[in-house]
Amino acid sequence: MLKQGSVLYSAEVMAERAVQASKAVMPAVARLCLLSAFLEDGWRMYDQWADQRDYVAEAWGCGPLPATLFVLFNLTGQVGGVALVLARRRVTLACTLLAMVVVVQTVGYSILYDAQFLLRNLAVVGGLMMLVAEARVKDRSTFAGVPSLGGDRAKASMQLAGRILLVFMFVTLLRFQLAATVVLQNLVGSLLIALVAVGYKTKLCSLILVTWLNVINFFFNAWWTVPAHLPLRDFLKFDFFQTLSVIGGLLLVVALGPGAASIDERKKNW
Numbered sequence: 001m002l003k004q005g006s007v008l009y010s011a012e013v014m015a016e017r018a019v020q021a022s023k024a025v026m027p028a029v030a031r032l033c034l035l036s037a038f039l040e041d042g043w044r045m046y047d048q049w050a051d052q053r054d055y056v057a058e059a060w061g062c063g064p065l066p067a068t069l070f071v072l073f074n075l076t077g078q079v080g081g082v083a084l085v086l087a088r089r090r091v092t093l094a095c096t097l098l099a100m101v102v103v104v105q106t107v108g109y110s111i112l113y114d115a116q117f118l119l120r121n122l123a124v125v126g127g128l129m130m131l132v133a134e135a136r137v138k139d140r141s142t143f144a145g146v147p148s149l150g151g152d153r154a155k156a157s158m159q160l161a162g163r164i165l166l167v168f169m170f171v172t173l174l175r176f177q178l179a180a181t182v183v184l185q186n187l188v189g190s191l192l193i194a195l196v197a198v199g200y201k202t203k204l205c206s207l208i209l210v211t212w213l214n215v216i217n218f219f220f221n222a223w224w225t226v227p228a229h230l231p232l233r234d235f236l237k238f239d240f241f242q243t244l245s246v247i248g249g250l251l252l253v254v255a256l257g258p259g260a261a262s263i264d265e266r267k268k269n270w
Contacts, residue, residue: 008201015204019254026255027134033248034127035082037241038098041105042078044234045071056108070108077101091135095128102128119168120242126165127249133158134256159259160199162249167193169246170209173216196253199262206250213250217243 019026045052049071057067077097084094102121111117136155170193174186189212195205221243223236258264 012201012204015207018207019203023255026251030248030251030255031085031131033251034131034245035085036248037124037245038078038082038101040237040241042075042082045075045078059110060108070104074101074105085131088135092132095132099125099128116172119172120246122165123167123169123246123249124242126162126168127245127252129158129162129165130249130252130256133162133259134252153260156260159253159256160261163199163202163253163258163262164197166246166249166253167197169213169243196250199258199264202258202262202264203254206253210247210250210254213243213247217247 022029052071052074053064053067056062056070057064060067078101081094081098081101084090085098102125106112106118106121111121133155136158170189174189175182177183192205192209192212195201196209217240221236221240223233223240226233226236
């Protein structure tokens with residue numbers, strides 16, 4: 001039990017006040033952030049249609065038709081999935097479609113063999129699982145009094161899996177250097193992501209990670225400062241929006257809470 005006046009207690013109180021003050025808009029902001037990577041990539045498929053098609057055709061030696069179908073699936077799957085989620089219609093189906101896009105891109109662009117990109121894609125999938133969990137909360141409240149047939153357990157499992165996958169983003173930010181500041185950053189970061197994964201002090205830790213990620217994102221992935229003709233702009237833009245999606249997933253953790261499969265929830269029964 002935390003004592004009043006302690007630094008951690010004060011931080012938790014401030015975090016709870018921030019959550020309460022923004023509870024009306026936080027879920028919507030979280031969804032927009034989470035879906036931003038898919039919106040940006042869907043636009044990329046449209047804007048760079050020929051380049052994307054030619055790249056896939058050359059990389060896989062599959063000819064123009066399969067490459068065109070690949071780009072078309074990525075475009076329609078992402079735009080359609082985002083539209084369904086924003087409309088709050090068939091969210092589970094929409095998130096499944098978006099997850100399929102992530103899997104197809106992981107294979108199609110050979111991201112499977114790049115640990116950093118793979119872990120970040122898994123983090124985005126974790127955010128999608130949080131979206132599905134949020135939709136289940138809404139569906140259950142709509143049919144109050146109707147037996148859930150194990151829905152609570154499924155929701156809790158999705159929230160747990162979502163939290164674990166979300167923290168993979170931070171694993172890619174750890175640097176293996178012996179400088180004191182880097183070691184301290186790694187230790188603090190590792191502690192925070194471990195606490196989010198197990199669901200302890202979840203709201204406070206998630207808000208700290210959201211702040212940390214935002215600072216890193218706007219400082220290191222400032223794609224708008226790079227001229228449009230340089231390839232670096234596209235790489236930074238991809239990283240920026242993918243990071244923003246993970247931020248959205250963490251905001252959903254804050255808005256929804258960690259779920260039943262967490263230490264925070266079990267503490268209520270102690």
